[in-house]
Amino acid sequence: MMSSGTRKNREPVLIANRGEIAIRVARTAKALGFPTVAVYSDADRFSEHVRACDQAVHIGGSAPRESYLNVEKVIAAAKATGARYIHPGYGFLSERPHFVAACEAAGLIFVGPTAESMRLMGDKITARRTVDSLRVSRVPGSPGAVADAQEAARYAQEIGYPVLLKAAAGGGGKGMRRVDSESDIASAFEGSSREALNAFGDGSMYVEKLILRPHHVEVQVFGDGKGGAIHLGERECSIQRRHQKVWEESPSPLMEHYPEMREKMFESAIRVAKHVHYAGAGTFEFVADSHGNFYFLEMNTRLQVEHPVSEWVTGVDLVAWQLLLAAGEFKLPEQSPPRKGSAVEVRLYAEDPRTFLPAPGPIGAIQFPSGAFVRSDTAFTEAGEVSQHYDPMIAKLSVWGRDRAEAVERMRVALDEVRVEPTKRRDGTKLGSLRTNLSFLRRLTRDSKVIEGDTPTDLIGATPALTAALPSSEQISKEAAIALSLFELIQESPEAHASQGAEQASGSLWSWIARREGVRP
Amino acid sequence: MSAVKSKIGPFELEWLSVPRGPRGSARVRVISAGRPPEEFEVSWREDADGLWLELPSGLHGFDLQSEKDDDGRSVFLIAKRGSDQAFEGVRVQRPGDEKLAGADGGKRKGMKVKAQMPGKIVRVLVQEGQEVAKDQPLLVMEAMKMENEIRSQGEGRVKQLHVQPGQTVETGAPLLVLE
Secondary structure (H helix, E strand, C coil): CCCCCCCCCCCCEEECCCHHHHHHHHHHHHHCCCCEEEEEEHHHCCCHHHHCCCEEEEEECCCHHHCCCCHHHHHHHHHHHCCCEEECCCCCCCCCHHHHHHHHHCCCEECCCCHHHHHHHHCHHHHHHHHHHCCCCECCECCCCECCHHHHHHHHHHHCCCEEEEECCCCCCCCCEEECCHHHHHHHHHHHHHHHHHHHCCCCEEEEECCCCCEEEEEEEEEECCCCEEEEEEEEEEEEECCEEEEEEECCCCHHHCHHHHHHHHHHHHHHHHHCCCEEEEEEEEEECCCCCEEEEEEECCCCCCHHHHHHHHCCCHHHHHHHHHCCCCCCCCCCCCCCCEEEEEEEECECCCCCCECCCEEEEEECCCCCCEEEEECCCCCEECCCCCCCEEEEEEEEECCHHHHHHHHHHHHHHCEEEECECCCCEECCCCCCCHHHHHHHHHCHHHHHCCCCCCHHHHCHHHHCCCCCHHHCCHHHHHHHHHHHHHHHCHHHHHCCHHHHHHHHHHHHHHHHHHCCC | CCCEEEEECCEEEEECCCCCCCEEEEEEEEEECCCCCEEEEEEEEEECCEEEEEECCEEEEEEEEEEECCCCCEEEEEEECCCCCEEEEECCECCCCHHHHHHCCCCCCCEEEECCCCEEEEEECCCCCCEECCCCEEEEEEECCEEEEEECCCCEEEEEECCCCCCEECCCCEEEEEC
């Protein structure tokens, strides 16, 4: 195991996750002197998160339920390696109270809230009861899960269309449907309930009023587990496609117009966090309209994907706070840390930039931005593959600026530095089905509404130019036309076949992928 | 050796010496409507993802990738390195290609709807012979744990149906043909 320098001897932390978040957690754990243990599935045998940790344990098949969602295997890996702590990252087991209970039963410390506060706040329906008891306003809707489409229709009638059908166990837009009229509710209920059952093992649904032109604003909190909690500012994550966030920032441009609303939102979040004796990092999600109203949506009882923007503006390493709290070495500051400047994060996905359908596949070459106040969180730094077994996120890029305008400009430049090329034959023929949303993200940084900070959640649908096709032959530049003509001609020349340079690069990649595939049982 | 010509969008390019090999230089004449013809030297260096070009206007890097259309011709995506400049669906026309290019707008054999990603067919919402409107849902596919509706890109009739519910498909697999 790697030496932890002069720091005190800490016990190992097992990171029950994969990809960029496993690497991000490992970095802080190592810096604090915690030895690190990775777990990996068949598909992840040579993934970068495995190399980011001091040791790594194979826990099963590529399907999440055979590995990253398998409580027994994760706990067995912790026992086998002498780990004392389990950091769940986000997704997978991070919000499963039964996993927290299993950790406790095995004598392991779960880095996060207790199973009890997770049950109170993590399940959307019990969370609604909890916030109702504390008089935090929330979106009108059914008090709990509805039995069937008929009951959903009754509530929808009562609160008025349009409504949202949402999975009680859901997140990330899975099992969620907008319904505009009674005639659509039966088929929408059936579809989203089945999607929820497949994704979360639980098909129960509830009904909620749809707020028009809403903004998604969330509050980062941190609790000490003893009834103390502070906030670390808010984030606005209104720019979403398929109900999933793609651009996140702090502070919220909307809240800059409503400072009183922001304070009330902070106060509500802290009140609830204290009430449930929340331990560690958590997020209260609100929907806010353009008239100064906000409604509680749900609480995420874990570290969020978009936590880097809060880290940029507060200077706090949230994972460090989580680990030190778990180790009994954390003292919650009496006041929220001051927030400075503005931060923006975008999510680079393997997906079609127009339809946003997932498009995973092998990566031939990849390059991320650097420079002052630029951060790339990724598990891809060389040729590899975005696996179809997992979330198709390739990277999170985040930047800081003294103000929002500076941050957006910095993001524009950072995104122009990014390159993600699929694996290709030497003549340019693409191998595999990788596409990315890079061109879409670049357009976001140049969109006038984004630059102004006027970004309700329907921005993408309301701005067709963001998802229009790229310019084609008719608009091509002279330089690009010369490059293409030349490229095609040199492929045809006899020297192309004799020369080995470029061919070797992609040849070795393919043998590398073949080796990878070959070791799969 | 005689000049090699190709046409890309508004530009006719006439290579006065044939470019060869992963690095080198050649002279090109560029003709586009409304501009006087230009002639200059181009140097290049090819790498794994595209090439670097040295032109009188300076040095430019491009990444190139291509896919084959239904007729087996290459369609390119070309992106200028370090910028947001990119062009997709670009075709190179060479002397002798005119017939093919002309046939583009002619009679259509029918539009293949292909799987955009690997996944499982959950439901098939149309039957062979059925008339469909633009944006009408055709199939429901599950991929990456999400159900995705595949909608019709235009009006037409379902000529052939290649899949059934429960079937697993790979990227590019034909799902149905519209005419």
